[in-house]
Amino acid sequence: MPLALHLGTADLTRCRFAISPLCQTHEALRMLRRPARHGYHRGWLRRMRRAVAGLDLAELWLFIPPVGGYTPDFLGPPPQEPYPTIEDELARMHATDPVLAHAEMTRSLACTPELAESPQGRAALYDPAATVRRLADLTERAWHALLAPDWPRHRAVLEADIAHRSRRAADGGLDALLTGLHPAVDWAGQTLTLRRYADVADVQRPDGRGMLLMPSVFVWPDVVSGFARPWQPSLIYPARGMGHLHTTPAPRPPEALSRLVGHQRAAVLAGLAVPASTTDLACRHGLAPSTVSAHLSVLREAGLLESRRQGYYVLYGRTALGDALADGRFTPGAG
Template identity: 80%
Template sequence: MPLTLHLGPDDLARCRFAISPLCQTHEALRMLRRPARHGYHRAWLGRTRRTLAGLDLSPLWLFVPRPGGYTPDFLGAPPDDPFPSIDDELARMRATDPCLARAETARSLACTPGLAESAAGRAALDDPAGTVRRLADLTERAWHALIAPDWPRHRAVLEADIAHRSRRAADGGLDALLTGLHPGIDWAGHTLTLRMYGDLADAQRADGRGVLLMPSVFVWPDVVSGFARPWQPTVVYPARGMGRLHSAPAPRPPEALARLLGHQRAAVLTGLTTPASTTELARRHGLAPSTVSAHLTVLREAGLLDARRQGYYVLYARTALGDALAEGRHPGAVSRGPWSSWVSRGGS
């Protein structure tokens, strides 16, 4: 039997999105343990290979078992805020109750026969507070080495996914939102069914707190669901556009769009399948940054792009109208809500 979450009125009213840098870090580490999932991230792996060689991740590998195993939820606990910082999440991780940490580490170690009785397993169980500290320190190192350099682009993709799904919800309600999350997720009769999971006896149940939905760059092709209490029921799913994040060539613009906007401007618009900076777009299209900047200004003034600062960069993303034109859809199919493809920090 698959895992099912029966959502009552309170759950439906409290479904929410969040972006978690801590979760992204641990999903990246889980992806490294599963070579078959590397396809979309080979360019990222190529850039980080030397960094990976200098990181001793063995203490974390104890708790990232092979497929079908359990990873302690405190390593990537569902965030309370929609857009937490990595520092806030690491502080929360370091404050994990030792009793909870021991219970979750014991469950994780039990997934690998003999691991709990090994020297490393016994040490982890004998000092759960120390285990939490060591894992948090190593997670922080992994974040800075592997995720932080690409985080502005990753976060932009995650925010664009949430904006897209929010538009679906605005147009078609929760049915439209929940039926399109992932091919392995079904929604019918107020029941969310995750067909990739078995319905375990101790699986987390919806209890009026709603379900937390978190897009991920690294979770493909799976869906991940948090099981253990006291965490809020959570579904982590592959973000829309993550497959084009690192290595996809710029798509060719439709001929009609090129005649309307000019080939270069149409190529810039069509090439923004994921948010990108002026410098990145200039490199991708072989244009001068000043030329790209001029095209971006015109496209933004026409309501086809939006922009948002991420750290030292300004990233550009298509609006709903820009999506429609780039994808060859009639603009009348665009939602009559706000055109912005971005979610503001306040969730407004």
């Protein structure tokens, strides 16, 4: 049955975006537990097979049911700021109130009755503060093994999604933003309706507190809404461009674009469906880094690309005009 969330005026003025490395880590773990969700990430899973084999995640699996069920919210709570660091989020997880942790773990274990009565389940509930510490330590190890090596690219995809949707909101208002989140999300009459969703038992209603929107690389094909009190009502949806994150073949650029800027430069632009570094693009296109750098400079000066630093990397992504040209939605010389 669909889930309908009514957003009043106060909620609409408090809608915001956030990127959470902690939430991304637990979405990745949930995906490992739910094979039907592998889809776009088979290449990533092949690369991560050895890392996963080296992790003993048994205690985390207690609280991440393989099919349906509830995962404790304190494992990946909605962030309080737009771009928290993993260190800050892990510190917040370590500080979880043991009473809250006990309640959420009890609810999660109840989804699989044999777990609630198992020695592992009873041990986890016996000392919730110690269990939280162990789960936080396991999560930190999972972060370093599964996400940290690729985090600059993952974060670039999430930031590009937020930038794209912010442009939609600037051009068409909140209606344009909320109607394009996901095919299973409808927006009409100030009501956000999720026609297909996951993990929504006892979903919080915004009630004037606004809605937190979080793009995710790993949530596909689901949309996740919920978080019981005291957490911020949130909607986690698949990030735009996540399907290209772990694929290496570069798309063929439109012929008109190749004639306009040259084949190599057009290929570099077309290959930036997901933001990438000079080194990534050089490997993908079989070009020298200096050649790619020269092409990127020209494309950026033409207003087709923008760049931003992520740690040790500079990542390049397409602007709205760059998207239009690469997707063939703008014919050079037309008009």
